[in-house]
Amino acid sequence: MIRLSGRLRSALIIGGQGIRARKTRTLLSIVSLFLGVLAVVVVQAGAEAANQAALADIELQVGKDGTRMMYVSPEKAGAMAAALETLKGRSDAVGVIGTSATIGEPGVNPVNPGGAPFDRQAGGPDYYYGGGPGAEMICDERGCRPVDKAQQAEQTPNGQAIELRLSALTGDVLPFRPYRMKSGRWLDFTKVPSLSPGIVVNLEAAKGFARYQVPAEMRIYGVSTNATPRIIGVVDDGVPMPTAYTRVDELLNWVPASSLDMMGGVETLLAPDAYAVEQTLRARLVGLGVPAEQLRADPVNARKAIEEQLRLVRLVFLGIAGLVLLIGVAGILNVGLATVGERVEEFALRRAVGTPRTLLAGIVLAETLLTGLFTAAAAIGVASLALKVVGSILSGRTPIPLDMEFPWQAGVAGIVAGLVAGLLGGLIPAIRAARIPIATVMRA
Amino acid sequence: MTPLIELDGVTKTLKGQQEPRTILSGVDLTVQAGQSVAVLGRSGSGKSTLLSIVGLFDRPDGGAYRIDGQDISRIPERKAAALRSAEFGFVFQRFFLLKHLSAAQNVAMALVNGQGWLPRRQRRAKVMAALEQVGIAHLAKHRPAKLSGGEQQRVAVARALVRQPRILLADEPTGALDTETGNLVIDVLHEATRQGRALILVTHDWDHARKMGRVLRLEDGTLHDVDEYEHAPAEVAA
Incomplete structure (x- = not known):
């Protein structure tokens, strides 16, 4: 040696x-x-x-490696409400529901119809969100039907309003999707929910708000009453469409229970070891008649x-x-x-x-x-x-x-x-x- | 008493592109510790070949070569390298100093050779002692280009002495020096034999040879003792 x-x-x-x-x-x-x-x-x-x-x-956009994702379909009545209730206040699992909202002057065509990015032509986000042409529906006393956008656009005047995707969260999503704060603060889930929903917008939405002077009135899809949102922060979420994040409980102050099941399901993000909440959620949903084989928790392996x-x-x-x-x-x-x-x-x-x-x-x-x-x-x-x-x-x-x-x-x-x-x-x-x-x- | 060096009927034939040529045809040589031997001979008589065999640069074709009674005629190169490091010190006609190293670093070359490891401080002490022994410790930091021929050869002698070998082999060490400087180098080498080292000096110079304890002439592939009165300097130098 x-x-x-x-x-x-x-x-x-x-x-x-x-x-x-x-x-x-x-x-x-x-x-x-x-x-x-x-x-x-x-x-x-x-x-x-x-x-x-x-x-x-x-x-x-999807989640950190190891995060398990489960989709709760709105097909069974009460399934979404049960999922949101199960996930509420938890740190090892978060439920996300999405809808579209328009912030600005009421009764006008938004500057970005369909929630398109501001520097692109309208109609973009349908593909991004997986809806496709004709996916947007309108429901009233005559029932639900596809929105005729051309007819709608002709009938309503153009105005100062921004259409965006509104994602409502049951808890802090940052441990699962590490959005980068650009300014302001993130949603605080420890406080009592406000009647004026606090929203955190993404960079594209922030660009729209900076470019257009719009009044603080938020029309949520399927809801007859308009809320007054408070923009509390800006994040980089990697999404090219204008998007806002808010607390589910603050959104539900404005959304009637009957409209909840029209919101397209609950995207559930589970921590790798959140088996207890997964079992509870699964049991409750199966009890409501959701087929067990539909409730798969697939891990992200990006x-x-x-x-x-x-x-x-x-x-x-x-x-x-x-x-x-x-x-x-x-x-x-x-x-x-x-x-x-x-x-x-x-x-x-x-x-x-x-x-x-x-x-x-x-x-x-x-x-x-x-x-x-x-x-x-x-x-x-x-x-x-x-x-x-x-x-x-x-x-x-x-x-x-x-x-x-x-x-x-x-x-x-x-x-x-x-x-x-x-x-x-x-x-x-x-x-x-x-x-x-x-x-x-x-x-x- | 077991001789330090013993050659017994050593033969060597050089096989080049031309006809094989027998250089050594039965060399017998015995050298005791502390003894100095001069080897004279005409150019091409095989003096350097003999020294190559004694210094383990080369192996004999026949006969036996023993050190301390141990036959080392056929030892593998790895062991030969270890023996060269431990037992031999070499001085050549050309000094073979590395020009990018100082005198001290040239001497240290014999210590940094992969045969054991000495810490820097001990290495330096040994190097300075060797340079002191040849009288040029004050030139330790000089590069060869700044040294005279005699000083360079003394650095080479210090390199040969630094591991305190028992055998010194010198192949015409004064060939590139003037008479006075040559005498100085021979004196340094001869002085080393007083400390128990054996010295084999290959030379053409009778004056240097006769300072050794024994003078031999290599002729026709064998060694013969030379009587001081039987040769003329001109004959040797031819």
Whole structure:
């Protein structure tokens, strides 16, 4: 063990001396290797960034990995009310119901009919929310029927109102969907529900409110009385449509029980270990006649799905980076062979004073491995700096969050690439160094 | 008393691109600890080949080579490297100092060779003691380019002495030096034999050879004792 340690130390000391003695060559080796290692680092960093960006979106819109999702259909009367009551006040499970609402002047066409994003043409959100054309229904004393939007638009004047998706929550959804607060505060579920619903709007809705001056009057779909909402915060929820979040209990102050079952079901988010509440919910719903097989709690497994999607792309790009790295390896190999050729006497002399062949090979490998490590450090530094610069320049201009930290996986990939390149580039020179005949010093 | 070095009928044939050439055809040599031996001979007579075999750079084709009575004629390279490190010190005609290292670092080369490990402080103490022994401790930090030929050869001698080997092998160590500096280097080497080291000196210089305890001539592949009165310096130098 001591001998091994001594050899390792000797190799590092002598290798370090060799690098210091041939700074220009070391620099040239680093230059030849740099692009290859940088390519590996960038591909890995890019893959991680894409992974994180995709994962972040999915976490916001679907849920964190491990979250279990159960859908409670409104088909059975009382099922939604039972679900909301079961989930109320719980921290390990949250129920979400959705409806559409219009905030602004009453009796006018909103500036974004159908709850479309403000910079797009109307009609967009139907697809986003899964409804499709004709999905929006209107119910009155004559029964329920699809809304004839064209006719509706012709009959009503245009005005200052914003249509948005209203998501009502039984509890704090942030542990399941980590919306990023942009301003104000999130919903407080500990207080007594207010008759003036507090709402947190997303960035798109906030854009609409900033652009259009609308009065604070909220018309909720299927409700005859208008509420006065209070906007208490803005979040980034990854949703491109204008959306608002409110407490279920504050919404239900305005929604009659008879309208509740028209709201399209309860999306239930369960913590990975929330089996007790799941059993209770299941039992109550089955008791109401909901078929047990409809009550499936499917876990979110976004990371695995994304990684599988990105694996092929990552492999292709890593292959290209590997080719660039090979060119660098050829460069370091060339420099290594030339250097060993020049150091024949030194290696023969070292053998004469008792240096074993393995250590001579180790010295050459130590030099190329250290060169590979220096290159990796330089490539990681440049990539990290570039990420910061690009992030600061493009911040807010792309949907991908560019303010991310430099991924450690890219650093590890860079170090591994540097070491592998050093090993490949140094192997043949190391073997040659070990084979230099010792008698060279005698014949000189 | 078991001799330190014992060659018994050692043969060596060089097989190059040309006809195989027998260089050593039965060399017998015995060297005791503390003894100094000079080997004279014409160029191409096999002096360096002999030294290569004694220094374990090469192996004999035939005969036996013993150190302390142990036959090492066929030892593997790994063990030979360990023996070279522990038992031998080498001085060559060319100094073979690494120009990017200081005098002290050149001497330390023999300590940083993968044969055991010495902490930095102990290594430095040994290096300085070796440089002191050859009288150039004050030049420890100088690089070879800043040293004269004699000083460089003394650094090489210090490198040979730093592990305190029992055997010193010197292959024409004064060949690149003027007479005065050469004498100085020979004196340093000879001084080492007073501490119990054996010295084998290959030289063309009779004046240096006769300072050794025993003078041998390699001729026709075998060693012969040389009487001071039987040779002329011009003959040796040819």
